[in-house]
Amino acid sequence: MRRDVFQAIADPTRRAIIALLALQAMTPNALAEHFDTTRQAVSKHLRILTECELVKQEHQGREIYYQLEIEKMKEIDKWLEQYRKIWETRFSQLDDVLATIKKQKDEK
């Protein structure tokens, strides 16, 4: 059962769960109230999120609070980093172009 972060965030329901857990830790039941599916379906999503360590459990009596492991999100950020470099370079190149145009204008 290979689980990685990218596969985990591919599903919109799981992204919504992540968004909710970013605000506060929640139980599966509480989470399920926000969706149009059964509690069991949410539970399966939580299993996937747990497997790739995007969330962790905190047992409290018979309830289980799921909380977001924000650190794991950095993995996506790290992957994006290489591409961010590219678009930032392109942006600064555009800056150069604009600066040149302005300069030419001023020199008129």
Add this chain to the structure above:
Amino acid sequence: MRRDVFQAIADPTRRAIIALLALQAMTPNALAEHFDTTRQAVSKHLRILTECELVKQEHQGREIYYQLEIEKMKEIDKWLEQYRKIWETRFSQLDDVLATIKKQKDEK
């Protein structure tokens, strides 16, 4: 056929294609040489990447050069933004803790 960026980057082969296209525009044939699959499989991946506008085609004779639409990657960055805020806040809180510890030490 709903395609979104998150579903597109879920597949490791597609992420590899994105990485290759970040370096230079390439034809499906050239891309396929980097993978252990058929050219048609790569073609299907390119179709998905095209549908969600992560790559665009540039026809050149009978060849088609695929090039990365880096702008679209920002969509992921934008989504990450909300979580980046959280981990940066936590980091600065850690900074505070460390600063306090240092202060207490210095005051000894």
Add this chain to the structure above:
DNA sequence: TATAATTGCAACCAATCGGTTTCATAAACT
């Protein structure tokens, strides 16, 4: 013009996905 090269598309296939219903287990009430 015939042939080779580059590509996308359709049909098919096994595996996986996201969902459901049903059941088992453990903790908290009455």
Add this chain to the structure above:
DNA sequence: AGTTTATGAAACCGATTGGTTGCAATTATA
């Protein structure tokens, strides 16, 4: 002790996925 509550796990199901092979269309080359 018996019942309710909170949860995960298993079995099942239709849809989707990522792959294949085979074919058609277009462009370049002999």
